[in-house]
């Protein structure tokens with residue numbers, strides 16, 4: 001079960017972006033299914049780095065085209081990374097709470113991908 005929405009329905013048509021969406025989904029699944037905190041944290045840190053790289057890739061694609069709303073889009077990326085950082089910091093210092101991660105991926109991140117990133121198509 002993918003904790004992200006089926007990204008097959010949300011293909012952007014950009015091979016690199018779609019490949020990264022797929023890998024983010026696979027990582028999110030691994031975190032959701034992790035039974036031990038160390039595993040969840042290791043995958044969570046990978047997810048954090050990969051999501052950051054994904055956002056950088058997206059920004060690098062948009063920049064040369066003077067993409068409308070570029071500055072606001074970049075700001076959304078920063079806010080999402082900040083929220084994910086909070087989830088990871090809370091998990092490091094306390095219990096691993098999968099629902100915090102699931103809430104971040106299923107709602108905040110998916111809203112960004114579906115409502116904002118899809119405008120790139």
Ligand SMILES: [Fe+2]
Nearest residue numbers: 058073116117
């Ligand atoms: Fe984006």
